[in-house]
Amino acid sequence: MRAISELGEKKVIETIVGCLDLMPDMSVPFGDDVSAIKLGDSTLAVVKTDMLVAETDVPPGMSLRQAARKAVVMNISDFASKGVKPLTVLVSLGLPSSLTEKDVEELGLGLNQGAREYGAYVIGGDTNEASDIVISCSLFGVCDEQVLVKRNGARPGDIVAVTGQFGKTAAGLKILLEGLDAPEHVTKPLKEAVLMPKARLTEGLALAEAKVLTASIDSSDGLAWSLHELSDASNVGFTIEHLPIAPEAVEFARKHGLDPWELGLYGGEEYELVVTVKPELWEKAEKIMKNLDVSFTAIGRATEEKKIELTVNGETRPIKRKGWEHFRN
Known part of the structure; x- marks a missing residue:
């Protein structure tokens, strides 16, 4: 069996999707930047989750507040590309026990800064102990099905x-x-x-x-x-x-x-x-x-x-x- 370092992220995702029962009539296919389900005739509930891990996503010189803000912004960027306004954010935090109260406060301030810059609110989440800082954000928003822009609509000449x-x-x-x-x-x-x-x-x-x-x-x-x-x-x-x-x-x-x-x-x-x-x-x-x-x-x-x-x-x-x-x- 190949190690996932040989597969890469794209193949890892394909492998996981291959194990799933696909939801009928998915409004947005797997592989796009967000997921969505219909609420009524044309309104979509749009969700997105993305994760920041300090070892791979936080370069030297980036503060904890900046890292937390970035975790929110990188999710919002995917909503931006789809034309969806984010309303709320859920945040799951994996935190080393060596962090201080001040460190946690900086993370909280960064999460709030990232959300409020774009008109959204953090409304809940989860915490757990981890060997590295992990910040997983999930966005929620709604939009009209005809407004959301997918990846699959480009045509020759565009x-x-x-x-x-x-x-x-x-x-x-x-x-x-x-x-x-x-x-x-x-x-x-x-x-x-x-x-x-x-x-x-x-x-x-x-x-x-x-x-x-x-x-x-x-x-x-x-x-x-x-x-x-x-x-x-x-x-x-x-x-x-x-x-x-x-x-x-x-x-x-x-x-x-x-x-x-x-x-x-x-x-x-x-x-x-x-x-x-x-x-x-x-x-x-x-x-x-x-x-x-x-x-x-x-x-x-x-x-x-x-x-x-x-x-x-x-x-x-x-x-x-x-x-x-x-x-x-």
């Missing part, structure tokens, strides 16, 4: 677009984990991108409500990984012709002889939206984001041929299925 810029967290983690240096005007925003991530909830809600998206995911596991996940769900490929790489990431890459495209594609933990839009609805989507004063960039097109490539300056390279995957990273 425009691929992203919010924000990429490469900051990959560079920031190299500073925090590997000790690489950079000037202060570069270091500060790169570290902040890691320590204080932000979910694109307002943007996701606005795009979903306007019904301009055909598919959506967030970039928490890396832009490349997100593109492959959309490709698998929608059975399309992608030709990417532009990537908005953050100028701080470009400067950092230049200083250390790194490839900025690699930082932008394979970093992860950026929590940007990666979406597809019908060409005839692009101007509408662009106007919505302009009104929100948010960077929204068309980076390519969905294709019939199921391959994912980056073409920049006349050079074409494959975008590998590479990013953050538990049990392998």
